[in-house]
Amino acid sequence: MAHDGFIAKLLRFIGVVLVAVNAGLTFLSGIGTACVAFVPTNPSWVSFMGGIAKLQWLYIIYVLAGIALGIAGIRNVVLLVKGKPNAYRSTLIVLILGLIVGATHIITWRMLRGDSMPVDPIVYVSALTLVIFMLFRLPGVWSGVDFAYGKGKDNQMAGGAAAIFLGAITLTIQIMMRSTHTMGGVNFADAFNLSMMILSTGFLLLGFGILVGVSLRKSGERLSSQTESQPFS
Numbered sequence: 097m098a099h100d101g102f103i104a105k106l107l108r109f110i111g112v113v114l115v116a117v118n119a120g121l122t123f124l125s126g127i128g129t130a131c132v133a134f135v136p137t138n139p140s141w142v143s144f145m146g147g148i149a150k151l152q153w154l155y156i157i158y159v160l161a162g163i164a165l166g167i168a169g170i171r172n173v174v175l176l177v178k179g180k181p182n183a184y185r186s187t188l189i190v191l192i193l194g195l196i197v198g199a200t201h202i203i204t205w206r207m208l209r210g211d212s213m214p215v216d217p218i219v220y221v222s223a224l225t226l227v228i229f230m231l232f233r234l235p236g237v238w239s240g241v242d243f244a245y246g247k248g249k250d251n252q253m254a255g256g257a258a259a260i261f262l263g264a265i266t267l268t269i270q271i272m273m274r275s276t277h278t279m280g281g282v283n284f285a286d287a288f289n290l291s292m293m294i295l296s297t298g299f300l301l302l303g304f305g306i307l308v309g310v311s312l313r314k315s316g317e318r319l320s321s322q323t324e325s326q327p328f329s
Contacts, residue, residue: 104240109254114225116258119169120265121218126162177255179244191226259303266296
């Protein structure tokens, strides 16, 4: 597979976006667990959450791990876009750690209250991303996908799309998680509204800014190429 071919570019694009989505969901999961982790006996949710107070220390670890892994995942997006030599290895490590933490989180929830939503889909995204990145390493595939070849406009386009996805997830997370976070008629996912709005706006502006910048550079390069190809009159 040629590293500058359409399929290779598409696979790198998919890889970067998946890592970004996974990082965003992991980060928001860590933030979202903070309420029950730090105030497990709050009457608003204590009757729905089982005996979390008994394992408060473990849930605090889930919060810290989710936030740390989410930030590490976003860092990996940047490394992949820049084509850094350690980007692939770093991404695998964070995905594996995220899968371990997520699977443990699922087991804990099911032991305490018989249900582990909404952790399940986040873990599924981590597993899917890890499987795809492992498939990337197949000899016939890796020769083209190797992210070190993706420096420049193609990976920048993926980075812009990834930032837009992160912004969209942050902006709509309270809606996506409504069914699993509504207790006693209250949607507890609808929190940190100002912070979420600022964060999502930042990601969206960054993403669209990158895409516009790449598009302008491509247009400038085409115009320059056409000018150079015209003979002097």
